[in-house]
Amino acid sequence: MDKQALLKELADAVIACDPERAKKAAEEALKEKLxxxxxxxxxxxxxxxxxxxxxxxxxxxxxxxxxxxxxMYEGLDVLLPAIPKGDLSDAKTAxxxxxxxxxxxxxxxxxxxxxxxxGYIVEDLGKDVDPEIICKNANDKGIDVVCISxxxxxxxxxxxxxxxxxxxxxxxxxxxxxxxxxxxxxxxxEEIGADHRDENAQQCVKFVNHKMEENKKKGAN
Amino acid sequence: MAMSCRDRVLAALRCEDLDxxxxxxxxxxxxxGMMEKCGASWPEAHSDxxxxxxxxxxxxxxxxxxxVRAGFCLTEEAxxxxxxxxxxxxxxxxxxxxxxxxxxxxxKIYDEPEGNLPDIDTFLNTGRVKTAIEAMKxxxxxxxxxxxxxxxxxxPFTLCGHLLNTENLVYSVWTEPERAQKWVGAIAxxxxxxxxxxxDAGADVIQMSEPSASTDILAPSDFPIQSGQFVKHxxxxxxxxxxILHICGDSAPIIPFMxxxxxxxxxxxxxxxxYKAVEIVNHRGCxxxxxxxxxxxxxxxxxxxxxAAKKSMDAGFNIISAGCGVPIGTPxxxxxxxxxxxxxxx
Numbered sequence: 001m002d003k004q005a006l007l008k009e010l011a012d013a014v015i016a017c018d019p020e021r022a023k024k025a026a027e028e029a030l031k032e033k034l035x036x037x038x039x040x041x042x043x044x045x046x047x048x049x050x051x052x053x054x055x056x057x058x059x060x061x062x063x064x065x066x067x068x069x070x071x072m073y074e075g076l077d078v079l080l081p082a083i084p085k086g087d088l089s090d091a092k093t094a095x096x097x098x099x100x101x102x103x104x105x106x107x108x109x110x111x112x113x114x115x116x117x118x119g120y121i122v123e124d125l126g127k128d129v130d131p132e133i134i135c136k137n138a139n140d141k142g143i144d145v146v147c148i149s150x151x152x153x154x155x156x157x158x159x160x161x162x163x164x165x166x167x168x169x170x171x172x173x174x175x176x177x178x179x180x181x182x183x184x185x186x187x188x189x190e191e192i193g194a195d196h197r198d199e200n201a202q203q204c205v206k207f208v209n210h211k212m213e214e215n216k217k218k219g220a221n
Numbered sequence: 222m223a224m225s226c227r228d229r230v231l232a233a234l235r236c237e238d239l240d241x242x243x244x245x246x247x248x249x250x251x252x253x254g255m256m257e258k259c260g261a262s263w264p265e266a267h268s269d270x271x272x273x274x275x276x277x278x279x280x281x282x283x284x285x286x287x288x289v290r291a292g293f294c295l296t297e298e299a300x301x302x303x304x305x306x307x308x309x310x311x312x313x314x315x316x317x318x319x320x321x322x323x324x325x326x327x328x329k330i331y332d333e334p335e336g337n338l339p340d341i342d343t344f345l346n347t348g349r350v351k352t353a354i355e356a357m358k359x360x361x362x363x364x365x366x367x368x369x370x371x372x373x374x375x376x377p378f379t380l381c382g383h384l385l386n387t388e389n390l391v392y393s394v395w396t397e398p399e400r401a402q403k404w405v406g407a408i409a410x411x412x413x414x415x416x417x418x419x420x421d422a423g424a425d426v427i428q429m430s431e432p433s434a435s436t437d438i439l440a441p442s443d444f445p446i447q448s449g450q451f452v453k454h455x456x457x458x459x460x461x462x463x464x465i466l467h468i469c470g471d472s473a474p475i476i477p478f479m480x481x482x483x484x485x486x487x488x489x490x491x492x493x494x495x496y497k498a499v500e501i502v503n504h505r506g507c508x509x510x511x512x513x514x515x516x517x518x519x520x521x522x523x524x525x526x527x528x529a530a531k532k533s534m535d536a537g538f539n540i541i542s543a544g545c546g547v548p549i550g551t552p553x554x555x556x557x558x559x560x561x562x563x564x565x566x567x
Contacts (some may be wrong), residue, residue: 017395019327061440063395066388070327101313106388106438128316153515153548154313182437182469183515183548 006034010043010075015050017067019074026078036082041119044075048117055110056202062106069113076116092212094120094145097134098127099158104151107180107201111147114201118209120145131162139169145176145208147198153183160192167193176211178204226287230369233539234426234463234485234507242534242541244563245288246280247371247428247465247488247509249546254553255279256311263549264308267293267315268348270355277356278364284553285560285567289364290371292353295430298375298415299383301347302338312549317383324385324404326393331400334407341414354418361423369426372419376431376466377409377455378439378448384408387433394439394447405451412455420462428465428488429456430546435470444475449482457483465509469545473501480505490514490544491529495536508537511544512559519548523558530562 001009006029013022022044029039051068054060096112098105105127115122125137138146146166150159163177179189180198189197195211198204224232229243256262259279261272277291296315300306303321322332344350353372360370375383381404382390393401416427433439434448456464466479467488476498479487486507489498495511502508511533512518517525533541541563547556561567 058436061436061443062438063391063393063440063443066392067395070392101309101316103316103318104387106391109388152314153519153546154550156515156519156548157550183519185516185520188515188520 001028001032003032003034006032007039007043007046010039011047011050013075014044014047014068014071017064017071019067019071022071022075023078026075030078030082036079040076040079044072044079045117045119048072048113052114052117052202052205056200062110065110065113069110072113072117091121092119092145093141093143094122094147094208095125095134095137095141095143096122096147097125097129097149097162099134099148099150099155099162100128100130101155101158102150102152103127105149107151108147108149110201111149111180111198111204114205115145115147115208118205131158131165134162135165135169138166138175139171142171143175144212145178147178147180147204147208149179149181149198150183151181156183156188159184163192163194174215176208176215178208180204226281226368227366230288230540231425231463234369236504236507236539241563242539243287244285244530244541244560245369245371246286246290246542246547247288247426247540248430248467248543249293249373250280250286250290250543250556251276251293252547252549252551252553252556253312254551254556255283258283262311263293263314264310267297267308268352270352270359273352273356274359274363277360278368281364281368284556285564286556287564288369288371289360290373290428291356291360292349292373295375295379295432296383297349297353298344298380298411301344301350302380302384302411304383314549320386321384324389324393326389326396326400334404338407338411341410344411345414345418350415353415354422357419357422357424365423365425370424371426371428371465372416372424373428373430374412374415374419376429376434376448377405377412377451379431379433380412381405381408382433391433391438394443398443398447401447405447409451409455412451413458416456416459416464417461420459424462426463426465426485427456427459428467429484430467430469432467432469435468436472436474437470441474441478444478445481449478452482452484463507465507467509467545473497476501477505486539488542488544492544495533495538499537507539509540509542510538512541514543514545514547514551518543518555518559519551521555523554526555526558527562530559534563
């Protein structure tokens, strides 16, 4: 299989929601000496992008997205270890968490998947996470993007606390913070100091990519 | 003679013409203000029948809402079926800490329902399921002559997700839909038994919440087969009372399917425009909602709440209610504003 066919197979395996096929395609890509970064970005990520767009437009629903994400991770498990460590030193980093008091994490997991698909090294802090830990991890590791979510209204207070802790910390100006989940709103994001309220995972990734570019330009000036 | 709150809500459930709809919150409404006034608070009110009844009745006793309702979360049944639950605090609701069964479609590791579930009578006499049934008896005795008593429970797809892991259950809807249906089908009789026991104990209406079957999760076309057919068994087939099915999110595409379950009425969020909702419903049954919980009830002003409630009234909702569970920190004045907008009284 030539390079283009292999890249297409990687993308198609994700779109077809076929984890086995994605794993095989990734193994084939390495066997054919494809650059693993290219295989990820122009194969798996392209496929996950199609899924994400369809999900945002409600042409696909969560069951498909979950299986497509599993397919992407099956491919990533093969390709990521093949990337020389130095090639990842400049990678964008993100942190995801569901705030303390809430255990509903499906939305957060989709955001994690779409950030991964967009080239971020994502550290998932999980669910029911203390605001102090969300802030400390971002500071300790100099995380570029923090995405936090909640499904439940009572836990909006903890979301506010997490964002305010970050905004009072040394990464206040450098870390992009987004929030998501049904009870949140744009006005709430603004009120607590978040950069953005994510309507869905695709919109989250578009925003943070745009903001990262903007920050990069500001830094260059 | 003025119509009683009870008669007004019952008439609204039957979709009768009324001078105005009732203001009755069918989903959970147990705020800090209510707890402070009635003296029954979380977490004790989740487990003590008398405190549950007192807090459930505070809706009418202290805020003039036209019905009473208990319990206060969606973990009662999951806990009675073996999940570990953190009971939370006076300010935070109970939270699921573990799932009862192994169900991993990615690794193809599955527990089966056969032989792994308790008998129904044991379930009904366990923990907070029993508490809620007992609370219905108390509420019927103290308020049943003046108010409709709502008993809340959890829908079969949602409860099944609590027992198995919702994400894994949803994953299997794509890879092994029959296996998912088999599990939800095995859980539905527990939902039905709980609803029937609450009706038998004195509840007038069972309001079932099925948030995991929302259009944010399941495709509308999957709803009837993955959730609806089991809700029909667990809610639509109940005897001796009315039934309301609540589903969060943009439920517009599944409104007809929600009525297909045989529920007397449906409860929907503000994500559906109220006028569009009434048009889709097209007189199929009672329509409940849809004043936004996050905004305006929690974060808005009394004027915002009045405007939203009047919009739902103008659109033609039969019962004016919160669109979903009312946040615990919702200001007293905002609840009163909902009542005032609908009844003209504070």
